[in-house]
Amino acid sequence: MQPRCNEKTIVFADETFGEKGDELILLAMKESAKKFGNAKYANTYISGILFGFLRIDKSFLIQSITEHFKEDEVNKEVAELGYEEGHKLENKSFEKLPNTDNELVQKLHLMDGTTACGFGFLAGGCNMITSYPMSPSTGVLNFMASMSKEFDIALEQSEDEIASLHMVLGGWYGGARAMTTTSGGGFALMGEALSLSGMSETPAVIYLAQRPGPATGLPTRSEQGDLNMGIYSGHGPFPRAVLAPGSLQECIDYAYLAFELADRFAIPVVVLSDQYLADSVSMIEDVDFASYEQRRYSVKTEEGYQRYAETKNGISPRGIPAFGDGVICSVGDEHDERGQITEDYKMREQMVAKRARKKSELIKEAIVPEVIGEGDIAIIGWGSTKGSIAEVLDNLKNPRLAQVHFTWVYPLSKEQLQVLKKFSYLIVVENNAEGAFADQLKLHDLKIHKQILQSNGFNFFVDQLGPMIEESLKEIL
Amino acid sequence: MSQLFDKEDVDVAWCKGCGNFGILKLLKEVLEELEVKKNSTVIVSGIGQAAKTPYYIDANMFGVLHGRALPVATGVKLSNENLCVIAEGGDGDMYGEGGNHLIHTIRRNPDIVHIVHNNMVYGLTKGQASPTSQKGFETKVQVEGVKNEPFNPLAVALSLKAGFVSRVNIGDAEHAKEVLKEAFRHHGYALVDILQPCVTFNKTNTYHWFKENTYTLDKSYDAGDFEGAVKKSFETLPMPIGVLYKSRKNTPTFEQEIRGEDAKALHSVTHDIAKIQELFEGY
Numbered sequence: 001m002q003p004r005c006n007e008k009t010i011v012f013a014d015e016t017f018g019e020k021g022d023e024l025i026l027l028a029m030k031e032s033a034k035k036f037g038n039a040k041y042a043n044t045y046i047s048g049i050l051f052g053f054l055r056i057d058k059s060f061l062i063q064s065i066t067e068h069f070k071e072d073e074v075n076k077e078v079a080e081l082g083y084e085e086g087h088k089l090e091n092k093s094f095e096k097l098p099n100t101d102n103e104l105v106q107k108l109h110l111m112d113g114t115t116a117c118g119f120g121f122l123a124g125g126c127n128m129i130t131s132y133p134m135s136p137s138t139g140v141l142n143f144m145a146s147m148s149k150e151f152d153i154a155l156e157q158s159e160d161e162i163a164s165l166h167m168v169l170g171g172w173y174g175g176a177r178a179m180t181t182t183s184g185g186g187f188a189l190m191g192e193a194l195s196l197s198g199m200s201e202t203p204a205v206i207y208l209a210q211r212p213g214p215a216t217g218l219p220t221r222s223e224q225g226d227l228n229m230g231i232y233s234g235h236g237p238f239p240r241a242v243l244a245p246g247s248l249q250e251c252i253d254y255a256y257l258a259f260e261l262a263d264r265f266a267i268p269v270v271v272l273s274d275q276y277l278a279d280s281v282s283m284i285e286d287v288d289f290a291s292y293e294q295r296r297y298s299v300k301t302e303e304g305y306q307r308y309a310e311t312k313n314g315i316s317p318r319g320i321p322a323f324g325d326g327v328i329c330s331v332g333d334e335h336d337e338r339g340q341i342t343e344d345y346k347m348r349e350q351m352v353a354k355r356a357r358k359k360s361e362l363i364k365e366a367i368v369p370e371v372i373g374e375g376d377i378a379i380i381g382w383g384s385t386k387g388s389i390a391e392v393l394d395n396l397k398n399p400r401l402a403q404v405h406f407t408w409v410y411p412l413s414k415e416q417l418q419v420l421k422k423f424s425y426l427i428v429v430e431n432n433a434e435g436a437f438a439d440q441l442k443l444h445d446l447k448i449h450k451q452i453l454q455s456n457g458f459n460f461f462v463d464q465l466g467p468m469i470e471e472s473l474k475e476i477l
Numbered sequence: 478m479s480q481l482f483d484k485e486d487v488d489v490a491w492c493k494g495c496g497n498f499g500i501l502k503l504l505k506e507v508l509e510e511l512e513v514k515k516n517s518t519v520i521v522s523g524i525g526q527a528a529k530t531p532y533y534i535d536a537n538m539f540g541v542l543h544g545r546a547l548p549v550a551t552g553v554k555l556s557n558e559n560l561c562v563i564a565e566g567g568d569g570d571m572y573g574e575g576g577n578h579l580i581h582t583i584r585r586n587p588d589i590v591h592i593v594h595n596n597m598v599y600g601l602t603k604g605q606a607s608p609t610s611q612k613g614f615e616t617k618v619q620v621e622g623v624k625n626e627p628f629n630p631l632a633v634a635l636s637l638k639a640g641f642v643s644r645v646n647i648g649d650a651e652h653a654k655e656v657l658k659e660a661f662r663h664h665g666y667a668l669v670d671i672l673q674p675c676v677t678f679n680k681t682n683t684y685h686w687f688k689e690n691t692y693t694l695d696k697s698y699d700a701g702d703f704e705g706a707v708k709k710s711f712e713t714l715p716m717p718i719g720v721l722y723k724s725r726k727n728t729p730t731f732e733q734e735i736r737g738e739d740a741k742a743l744h745s746v747t748h749d750i751a752k753i754q755e756l757f758e759g760y
Binding site for chain 1: 529555745754
């Protein structure tokens with residue numbers, strides 16, 4: 001933390017921490033807490049100090065403490081004492097907090113990316129989830145488990161990630177709207193099932209919350225390191241979509257969209273999150289869930305139904321066992337229109353072409369990146385970097401800079417990338433060491449002038465990303 | 478002979494004389510005799526010669542990957558408890574590649590019939606040892622003969638408290654049919670290990686060998702006695718044939734435990750949007 005401290009930084013620490021300085025405020029935190037019988041009250045005491053120091057209405061603190069510690073009223077007294085102490089401190093360098101807009105507060109909801117994704121999956125009609133726990137994805141599994149008391153959701157903790165995604169495929173085959181949750185290591189085990197989803201044209205939704213790899217990596221830290229795995233894992237080519245939300249609203253929208261796309265195109269859809277997005281708490285305005293249309297794409301079948309019937313756009317109407325008179329033959333081997341194994345070379349090419357047409361159809365749905373600002377230099381990001389980049393550009397106030405934020409990261413379309421043509425310079429910011437997204441842009445013949453990369457296990461901090469962008473500008477301009 | 482479940486215009490990939498033909502015929506007859514409907518029967522199979530069986534039956538099927546029939550079948554059953562779900566494959570598929578799923582599927586106890594064609598060899602990959610190959614069995618890979626202890630599916634299933642554990646010999650089709658029917662009637666996970674010869678890649682464990690090395694459990698055998706069944710499951714050469722164990726308890730199935738009694742098929746389950754709205758606004 002030390003390198004990030006500057007003249008505006010104030011550090012509160014226990015008096016045993018070190019010598020008092022201008023930015024270091026030493027307080028008898030543990031001792032004060034102990035007066036109440038237990039050092040565990042230190043957290044409550046510090047909360048009181050902060051509220052007092054920042055002159056925030058005390059009633060919010062007391063209400064929150066009372067609600068949180070229903071069975072231990074001592075906390076309330078400790079908070080009061082902390083508040084008094086904090087109030088006594090002189091606030092020299094810290095600017096006054098803005099006044100609260102009470103009307104706006106009424107419309108705001110406080111949650112993390114995990115919860116927002118969970119609400120999106122619910123809006124998408126998720127009624128089955130089978131997962132193996134893995135940080136930082138487990139939160140969504142926990143959320144859906146808590147929601148299974150409110151809604152009809154079938155949930156099972158599987159023996160491994162191989163089973164997770166195969167159960168999901170069985171679920172969709174039988175008519176469920178199923179999903180799984182995992183992180184990179186677990187997703188690695190899902191490669192074959194992803195491929196089966198592609199070949200058998202069985203929908204699947206996979207929530208992939210990234211953490212730094214390879215192998216066990218940094219289990220509790222953050223990175224955007226698994227984009228390539230999301231795009232390329234699984235043997236053989238088959239259409240898929242990879243979506244990377246970057247705000248709470250996008251978490252809801254794209255988690256919903258994942259089910260929509262999976263069902264409509266009968267493909268696997270990966271929702272990429274990461275530890276930073278999953279665990280960061282922020283605010284979201286009111287959401288109207290009635291606006292998320294509840295569409296279903298499966299069909300009632302008749303006798304003679306063919307699962308892989310030829311169609312113009314490659315999407316064969318998907319039947320479900322016992323809904324209609326047809327029989328549903330879904331297959332991981334190459335197959336004919338009925339779903340019968342074949343090695344006929346013409347049929348093979350026909351089916352390869354059919355799956356490719358689905359990709360062409362899918363690409364039409366690609367969502368154009370959001371552009372914020374009028375400048376001619378694009379600061380391009382995807383997924384969880386959205387907030388950091390926005391704040392940095394806001395601080396830099398450089399009229400030449402504009403933010404370009406991608407949430408639909410694969411497959412990219414020409415139309416989608418058209419927005420990048422108007423920029424003189426493209427700078428790509430990614431929280432990984434190799435610039436996987438910039439590589440995707442390069443595949444579309446875009447010249448990337450500069451890449452800003454990081455792989456230290458943290459998200460991009462605003463105070464660090466700002467100078468990184470300024471440094472890049474010096475190099476290219 | 479039954480024709481209801483016959484599939485037209487298919488190329489059967491098995492060798493002449495393969496034990497799989499007997500099992501195919503058996504399964505089609507049992508489905509017809511039990512009056513199971515085609516459109517509500519789902520056969521999930523993995524990879525292997527045995528796993529090709531559902532391609533030759535006119536019913537719903539999901540041909541998945543090697544070893545993965547059980548988790549897929551579990552997902553299917555969870556999505557709609559009214560489906561008659563069968564997981565089918567060979568010894569390599571179910572006991573080797575899918576071994577972990579075998580353990581946990583038995584623990585879950587979904588109401589599925591688990592049919593394992595056990596020919597003690599890998600047929601599709603042309604003759605390597607399988608988990609159930611007998612010690613000393615020579616192949617192009619196990620050139621000095623198999624050194625590993627054969628996998629004992631019945632003992633493993635019993636150790637996990639499977640409610641229905643059986644073994645049959647396709648050489649005795651009439652007896653096999655009775656046992657398979659009983660497996661379908663069982664409410665919960667039911668294992669049917671079917672001994673069958675591979676006429677091309679296993680010249681040791683032939684129709685004759687299976688006849689000589691098995692004996693049928695007679696009427697005096699009590700299939701409700703768990704400890705007796707465990708003891709029986711460890712008998713080798715001759716191997717006991719029949720229902721080794723059938724639980725007297727009516728244990729709730731996986732799908733009942735997860736979704737409750739008479740759950741709606743997930744196909745028709747949608748969420749109350751107003752409730753989502755209300756819960757969201759609680760944040």
